[in-house]
Amino acid sequence: MLKFTPILLAVLYGLAMYRFSVWRTARELDSKSTELADPHLKTLMDRMADALDLAxxxxxxxxxxxxxxxAAPDGRIFITRGFFNKYRAGEVTAEEMSSVIAHELGHVALGHSRRRMIDFSSQNAMRAALMMVIGRFVPFVGPFIANGLMTLLAARLSRQDEYEADAYASALLVKAGIGTSPQKSLFTKLEKLTGARGAKQAAWLMSHPKTAERIAAIEANEAKWLKP
Incomplete structure (x- = not known):
């Protein structure tokens, strides 16, 4: 039983850290957020609400x-002021912004925040186990190898969440009569808008899929939906 104690402690530590992170995030969001009030975006949001049978x-x-x-752990949806300013400046259209909202709704509807709690806790346990096993064969670099392997796993899980949220958003946008064109056009702008250099990073280390792969996945879904 004692040999499993480090793993159990790792799971409990991971769960405690997640709970603390949720609490801290909620406080931060509460103190630094206001409800979005934009007439054009509201019209599009109302169309998506109708498609979801929501008030x-x-x-x-x-x-x-x-x-x-x-998407916060409590289910609330947020757009940063920086993103909203891009919209106000005309760099992002209202339809493109609605695709972001649809994507975050996907994270909420698919339970990604709750799933990440389980993933976070189990990854800490797996990291502890790998450190013990690998450390027996490679004493000094074992922790680095274990951390590297868990980073790869976490990135893969995050990319899967993104694909799932993209698919949810596509279905919602189509049902609301907005379509997926804004979703795809926004992806082509994201690197410039965010100043990211993701294209230079190995795909398996990225927490988000590459732009071309996300667009290809959306188009593959559309092809399936349009089959007679």
Missing amino acids: RIKVHIYEVDPVNGL
Whole structure:
């Protein structure tokens, strides 16, 4: 039983850290966000709400500069002020912004935040186990190898979540009569909008899939949906 104690402690530590992170994130979002109020976006959000048979879709603006959208663990949807400013400046269309909201709704509907809690805890346990096993054969570099392997796994899981949220968003946008063109056009702008250099990073180390692969996946879904 004692030999499993480090793994158990790792799981408990991971769970405790996740709970603390959720609490800290909620406090941060509460103190730095206001409800989104834009007439054009509201029209598109109402169309998506109708498609989902919801009374309304509520979105908040998170007062930070980086360009991003996020789904909080409590199910709330946020667009950063930096992203909203790009929209106000005409660099992003209302339809493209609605595709971001649809994507984040996908993360909520598919339970990705809850799943990440389990993933985070289990990854800590696996990391501890790998450190013990690999450390017996490679004493000093074992922790680095274990961390590297878990980084690869975490990136793969994150990419899978992104593909799933993209597919959900595509289906919602089609049902709402908005279509997937804004979703695909936004992807081609993201690197410039965010200042990212993801294209130079190995695909398996990225937490988000490459742009071309995301667009190809959307088009593959459309081809399946349009089959007679």
